[in-house]
Amino acid sequence: MDNTPAPPEPAPPEPAQLPERKRGSGVKMVYDLLRDDILDLVLPPGSPIDEVQLAERFAISRTPIREALARLAIEGLIDTLPNRSSMVAQIDFVNLHTFFDAITLMYRVTTRLAAQNWRAGDLEVIRAHQADYVVAFAAHDALAMIRTNRDFHAAIAEAGRNPYYLSLFLRLLDEGRRILRLYYQSFDDRPPASVIAEHEAMIDAIAARDVARADVLAKAHADQIVGQIRQLMTRDQRQDIAL
Template sequence: MKAGSEPAESDRGEEAVRVRGSGARLVHAALRGEILALRLSPGSPLDETGLSERFGMSRTPIREALQRLVAEGLATALPNRSTVVTPIDFAGLPAYFEALSLMYRVTTRGAALRPVRDLAAVRASQAAFAAAVAAHDAMAMIEANREFHVAIAAIHGNEHFIALFSRLLDQGRRILRIYYSTFDDRLPRQYVEEHEAMIAALEAGDAERADALASAHARQIVRQIQDFMARDVTASIDLAEADGQKERLHGR
């Protein structure tokens, strides 16, 4: 295009697509972070008009961002064409935990069986995880933990396992965020040490050890989350109020 000339119609169209795409990425990243950090609570409405005003954008990039969140399972499109933050399916947690535990074991064991194992990405993720634990940065812990286990799955090499495990880890981010808050985001050093033990088993190519460590790692995380959920439910019961209701029922 010559200096001083107007851009061609096709150039303007391509530029509009690029701007819209970058806007959608910005909105998606912002909302995704808020959902995972529970600043947007499960079930919260994601109103296109309100979000358009908030981000100063047209509704097109907003709609594209919401579609990405729906594809990731973080948002749900309702029949009335509105969108909400996906509720956490507490009733479905047992099935979720079963699938998650299986993927911990399958991918870690499979990675140890590989004749050639490049652990650079695993070690880098572990270093980031250890730093996040030391800094008490829950969101960084969750992100680094995800990348650690996905890096192990990548060594295993089964693309279906990588995709499934990544999705399961993403689905569990909000549960982990709730769980980490019970420690005041001060995660025990035990988690870092368990990751280190897994790396050692991978280095040694010890599939049985890797499997046992992954299984124990998954079990203790699941058990502690289940214990927390049980405590949270029982702690919400007002026993004094329950006794009062019983006395009123019996006319005392």
């Protein structure tokens, strides 16, 4: 009979531990999801923001919730009220004409300067953002179109080499994201393919250093968007029924 002792059984594996959440990741998660909800108008302008409900939804403390709300407030998407509560910022339709004036000017100025001042590597960055926009366009992904459209025009502004214009243009692009969401909604998230063609024509004009044509194309691009939004704002949806 073999009296050799049996080898000890292997110890049971220790329970897997969840990876620790990186510092600040909770803030980013809340910020990203709330921003998407606001931009996609899931949270309409004027909607109250309940920190307790958000903490329960995301299973985190209220501190990262408040930090995320503070970031959204800086971007003009959240308003903090005197009683320290928060709400989704209203869209200032009364003064929308001033926004249209400013952003049209920035489209023109930044595109002109890009045609004049671009350097090696700038066109590759602009074209990469345009490629991302085309992918979002094909998927009818409005939020991705808004994001990649911003990055496309921001890259053009960066190629213009004027940090003051860049700063103002980024502010306008960010503040106008919900307005651009309305633009895409007016097309049922299927805008005309001419938008892509307009982008491509602007790239060609910039690459050719054709400042005058870049200006004309940028203005036409802005006019198309502004015209569609104005038409959306003024459309008559009254029902003609007998009473």
